[in-house]
Amino acid sequence: MPAKAAPKTKAPRTPRAKKTDDAVVAAPVRAPKKADASHRLRIKVRAYEHGVLDGAVKQIIDVAARHNAEVIGPVPLPIDIKKYTVNRAAFIDKDSREQFEMRIHKRMIDILNPAPKVIEALTNIDLPSGVNIDVKMM
Numbered sequence: 001m002p003a004k005a006a007p008k009t010k011a012p013r014t015p016r017a018k019k020t021d022d023a024v025v026a027a028p029v030r031a032p033k034k035a036d037a038s039h040r041l042r043i044k045v046r047a048y049e050h051g052v053l054d055g056a057v058k059q060i061i062d063v064a065a066r067h068n069a070e071v072i073g074p075v076p077l078p079i080d081i082k083k084y085t086v087n088r089a090a091f092i093d094k095d096s097r098e099q100f101e102m103r104i105h106k107r108m109i110d111i112l113n114p115a116p117k118v119i120e121a122l123t124n125i126d127l128p129s130g131v132n133i134d135v136k137m138m
Helices: 050-066 116-123
Strands: 017-020 023-026 040-047 070-087 097-112 131-137
Touching: 040 050, 040 116, 050 070, 050 097, 050 116, 050 131
Parallel strands: none
Antiparallel strands: 017 023, 040 097, 040 131, 070 097
């Protein structure tokens, strides 16, 4: 029985060299793209009801668009689901239980290079109750 050959492993890829008239010129290595040195206003909006949340997000985008700000989003984020299990009866019926859940809907909006007027307009915006907002300057 012949011996098994060792499996071949691939070497990591390197930039290919170009041949030109007896000289070998290495291919240029591209540096990774750096993020723009711009400021970004990141707004995260949360609510229990998605209809109220979408209305609040629309208001924020309208205010930013009115002041000619560049807006990225709204980006829907994963829904947080909190589940609670409760016994239906206190004593005998241990196997009978009820389950309740709370769904927290989230959206993210980025405003690139916000002008002071945009920030001022966003602080004065009137949003419905039940909407939670987190604002970060990045």
